Amino acid sequence: MLGGCVIKGSMDPNVLLTNARAEFMRSFTEAMQRTLPRCIEDCFVKADDTYSSLEQGRLLDARTVLVEQGSHVIEQLTNGMEHLLARSFQTTYSTYRPSANFNTDNLTLIDPTAFEGGLRMEEITSRFRSEAADQLRDLNIRIALIFEQEITNERENPFRPYLFSRCISNTIERLDINPALFDILIDRISENFLGFVPTIYASVNNYLAQNGIAAQLQLKIRKSPVMQNSASATDHDDEETINPADELSSTNPVTNAMDGGGVARPKPRRGSQIEQFFSSAMHRASNLMTSTRNTSSSMADSNAEPSSTQQWQTDDSQEPASNGPFSWLKSGEAVSDAIRGFFGGGQTSGNQENTFQASDANSVAGQSQAQSGISGDTDHFSSSIGASPSVGNAANISPGRGHLSNSIPSFQKTYTPSGEQMFDGRGGLRNLILEQRSALNQLASNIDEKMTIDIVAMLFEFILRDTQVPAEIRAQLGRLQFLVLKLALKDNTLLTQKGHPARLLVNRIGSISLGLKQLDPSGVEITKEICRIVEIILQDESENPDIFSQMLDEFDAFIAQELRASDAKTESAIEGAEQIRNRTLRFAHTSAQLHEALLGLTIDPYLQNFFETVWVYALELADREDPKLAHRLRLLVPDLLWSIIPKSNEEERTQLLALLPIILRTLKEGMTSIQCNPTLQEGLMNWLVDAHTKSMRLNHSGTIQKQPSLSAIHQHFNSFFADPDLQNFAVLEKPDRSDVNQFLDKAIKELDQKVQLLDQVYVQELPKESTEDISPVKDGGVDLVMEQLKTGVSVEINLGGEPSQGKLNWIDPALTNVILTLDGQEQPSMLSVRMFRRMIAHGRVKFLETEPLFERAVQSLLKSADVVDAPKSA
Template identity: 80%
Template structure:
């Protein structure tokens, strides 16, 4: 029933008006886009024939654009009128097309139907979440217990049929028909979510929530009657081509897949069903009355916890057999995760917000565990009842058999009603029969519940969730061997799941079509499933490959970004070389008594010449490095004639090398003259006989060369420690000069924000850490989306490149033509001051853990009150 006093007829009438308003506005914007699109595609094509067709199509749009919008509007009004007449009605118009009538005379009839189905599918996929919510709201208005897209009067089929029929009425060449159908459909696609969003918003404002109530259905069994919770929706996403409303062809529907008969009513199922409902209501701020499943849960747990005279004996024999006597479910689950996830943590901060986003969507399938098992298209099979040779208690050794037998393809992961199958829950009975300890049973249930949240996390596209869902048995196998997978964030399997989830959040920004990344994820999942080593290192290897793939895709996303990344890499390499050379020189000079003037020259002037030579001329670089020990030896007082003779032979080489090095960096002439005057005096003193010696008096040229052995080695450009000293002014100065010299076409955000943020030392910059993990750096990955406050206005950005040295990032911001560069140090400062935030505030696996804890806590709360 609809809460409130709004008449359903009024609701539907106003919703229809809102739909038509949004549709008309979308088409008014679509036609100009199509005109421009036809011109661009005509300009890009190498075929003169195709170019002519595109230009002809453009002419039709230019000349008849207003008429086309008017006809599209009228056509949609006609379609809506017919659609409302058949909503949740047994009457359906007869189709005037069937495969028996196909002849060679008109082969396009069947192809046209398939084409409409393909376009409808694209519209459906583009607005998956909004359409699902609208299906539910329509079902609520008509007081239905299940949803069916075919019964939604605003279903995507209306869009494709309206566009096709309107173009047909233009009576144009069939070739132009195909072009216009493609161009209008493609350019209209992005408006579909907003059209459904406007209708959803109107219905939501009038009290129609996108959540069906859990119903209790009784069905007879061999032994009597069992109570079966019936879940939210049975989404029929079969093509609407059969529902022709004004002419055209139809295709027959596929028969529904048979659903398995599964036992209901266990404490575990009712706990999870109730937990998800309660958590969703709490997060979204709704305090609804208890559903039948809530009451059932309270009663069952109450009976399990309190036996005769308040005892707790019944717990050990029921489905919650892993509970200790008197222990609450929520306490047991928190204890399983090491007790580190407190109630406050699981209820607070950004994690609660993230959990709410998909707990609310999870409540769409409010049956929880029961709903998942009911929606399976494959019947469960208990090994203990099928004559399997597997021994009871050999759970770990049996998991590979489950994985091979019951892991479906990506397409088969869908249950046929819009949901994804929880494979562990389907085989929970068989798995529990093989479990030999309480820990194993609890691990089965915990992994099953975590995947239930992952499979319902709508921040991740359904296709990718399906691929992650195929890893269920493998994750269970690893968790049984080593529970750090569930308790430690750094486990390789967990990191891979989180990385895939993070990329999925910004999938359209990284890969607009989604095809390449989805294909790569499928490849990775297949490799992991086929690996029989049972070594978690396979996840680390696949994570590295996935990171490399994402980095390459982002790098090549456009020429400006690629150019900016190449420039940033040059800057990094030059700065790193300078930092290492400076450190090598400083280390070599330690312990030597050197005139301050000469030491200052080496560390502030000569090091620049060394960096340039290292980069451009290795032979010159070696001579410039040799100059340092030669020059130091040359000014040491000479005690005998042999040393003076050696110095006289070396001086021309020293002077020539000095001039060559200073000329390469365009050294100030005054500085060069001052150095030469200083050297004349120093060499004059060193040549005097009977000079009062210094501590360097007895040092030979070969000995001082040996002292500088490490200085002659090539810099280690894979060691980035030299760049992590924020107080090194020389390195920072070199970095700034390198950026100016290379003149990269990039916006330098450090210069924008350095004046806006307060000055602070490195120790004052807070690092968000958890259990020794720097969460900022953990989330700082390529492809991740951020919101950045630029000029007082928040703007979304995508991290296209992150320097392996963790010094700079390249990101692209919405509305900005040029990519932007930001130092990691400034990025951390901006995070600390609220000027930057990650759009994914918590990774996928952590969201699942927090939602599980929240659900357990909220479910226990009424009993504790």
């Protein structure tokens, strides 16, 4: 019997899994052999359909790779899946792991050099999952039955869809090809493989079904342990509601701390304020344990061993206990010095004095709140934790399992509750690290690890209590505690560098939360997206901090979409701004291409000026509206240059006579499209008549030097014929490009959008522009303005002497303009980033968030440490 299922013929689970694995590999290999020919045809079809020559070239190159290396790719896919399956079986269900008769030594499911497109891989995995939803569900059930589990979990299925996407990405990345082809090959193979996924799972299901493994879990009704708050523990003295985890907790001092249940909490002796903070926080953790025990057993435990609070209270004259708060402090070392040194010594206890900081009133309030984190009323910390079946004592995690960082995943999996269970029943949020601090310290192998545990725990205590962020969102961030601790133990740059991906994601979520009501009045959609992101991060198996970067990109894209669709006027303004950007970018690239192509050529100044000041406008318009006309207009440039070169033989003169009508017709067509001045057109035609007359004259002296042929000049202009790279914004970053700036101003006027142009308002009010107004304000190499300039961020802007709050709805990826909506203004406003910087420098704009969430926690910790040390220095 396995979970209520009879296995036909009493087949050994190891044999069953080995055969299932073989069936899976057979189906997978066969599917890939049929997938690659489809990919080859698919690449050709998509190359034929695309209008981008760059994309077309990449698709054809990808097709060539599959044609030439098809057999090698299939072989690598097969070998890669073998390796992934081996590791997958090794990590399936910690309670029982059949060997399945295959070697798992030195294999890893996750390549530590996982490609940066992890977000795309997650999307591919989701598509695989959706495509075979029914078959995958049945297989999850059958795997659970084989491993004698009562609940299903896709993550524990050794054949889960994640293996397909990881196998494809690993294989493509190992090919010796141009990295630019990676994404195309991964997408094409995944797309064409998608239809085979249900078939693969069906074959494994059929095999297991034939051997008596039905896709049904046996229903078992069990009485769940009753978890209660410590505040009501005395009302249930007659009930035996002992949590099984508590049976193992007698040696853990955390479980013996009392906060009710008939025994008064020990009154703390005089000690440092930071010890009081830790003691109160630990009471919160201890309440979870004591709430599940009756009064008599709790009293016995309390008499048998001192509570954690009693152990942690020390007089000023005493050294900290070996397992007490800040036991890693050196003798006589100040708390603030130790913590500041931990953060690299570069942190300050106050906010940076930047011109875009919030008002003095807000700053003072923030400092007051931060200092109260440790030195304030400790009763705030002593509220009991809401009991949750998913969280218990960590004493059952054996110190013998290995190093601390290797054990953190077990803590994360076992003791990370849902968002609802993060609340302690009294409105507070639980500090999961402090709940398990004793067990974590037992696994710590050195002082640095113990210090990291305490620092991360305190940082999260401030994050969990930051009232600028809604409680529901703080609860989701709190679920990342063990993951952040694991990353901090492996790489302390998470705590010392502001640019760490994990910090950036936390800060971004905090910034959005500040203006949440403006973005989403109900808060439902954004909160739901944050929950989704947290779940993905918690389920990620790669242990790669890049997952935070990928989720940050997803979150930014979600916020941008929400802001864009929030209002019809805003959406119209954004669309207009994007048209302006695209037109300006195309003009700038075309102008740069033309200028580069003309370099090194001897050209009459009149003709060169015509090309760069008139013809480039015709090229931009044609590129936007008629690609075929654009190609003809670009061909005119080398044709016209060749036409005025002296002709040395009759063949060239004949060729010119045939080309002249085309040149003149194309010239007129291009100048008419941009409504060129008739006087200019007439002047150009007169100049061309003289130039062509000279080029046709026979030279009897024979001194004419050999001139380049028409084909040679066309070859010189090859780069000019290429499509401009509209993802390259570098051409817009040169402030001295007056032609580009003029084109931008003209494009804005032509679009005539119903949007308030703030540049025109403030250019008259602000002092004359200086270098200091627009130069970056940097902190450790980070541009502080651009660091905070994100979509959804709330700002305060001074309009006509009256401050008005608003939010940034759209920021041009080229960083040229922003669209913002202001309270009391019906129309959205457009403001250039250049003017935005000037307004910040002159105090006309400021961000409502004084400092990002993670940085606020760091500064609060440092200020609190200074408060602790203040009496000693006095």
